[in-house]
Amino acid sequence: MTAFARRARATAARMHPELSLVSFTLLSHLEHQGGCRATDLAAHYTLDKSTISRQVGALEKAGLVERRLDPTDHRVHVLHLTDRGGEVLAQVADARRVAFHARLEGWSGPDLSRFAEYLLRYNEAAAAAGGEVAE
CATH class of the missing domain: 1.10.10.10 (Winged helix-like DNA-binding domain superfamily/Winged helix DNA-binding domain)
Structure with missing residues (x-):
């Protein structure tokens, strides 16, 4: 991080x-x-x-x-x-x-989907904890 x-x-x-x-x-x-x-x-x-x-x-x-x-x-x-x-x-x-x-650029569709899913999950956890979410 x-x-x-x-x-x-x-x-x-x-x-x-x-x-x-x-x-x-x-x-x-x-x-x-x-x-x-x-x-x-x-x-x-x-x-x-x-x-x-x-x-x-x-x-x-x-x-x-x-x-x-x-x-x-x-x-x-x-x-x-x-x-x-x-x-x-x-x-x-x-x-x-x-x-x-x-x-x-070289990431596969499934890798991009997982990455996006993890970013959403991270941002939701940060928001729930009162942390800043990137805009």
């Missing part, structure tokens, strides 16, 4: 020069949720608010994320992907698909 995690971090760095694995994860979450507050990100990923603040600040500086006033509560800012953030995320997702396809 350690090798898997290290490989994921290294692969993220190669996919796009502006995105770390953490940045990719946060952008993916924002896309999936259609935006959310920084405090929601901190709670979801069980991270300190200052950690999220630094990450979001870097994403804002890079032009990938913007803050908008919540239409129902103008005291609250909601984070959203910018158009550029969506484009970068799509580029990384495409590069990931190509990399996964290359890695799994």
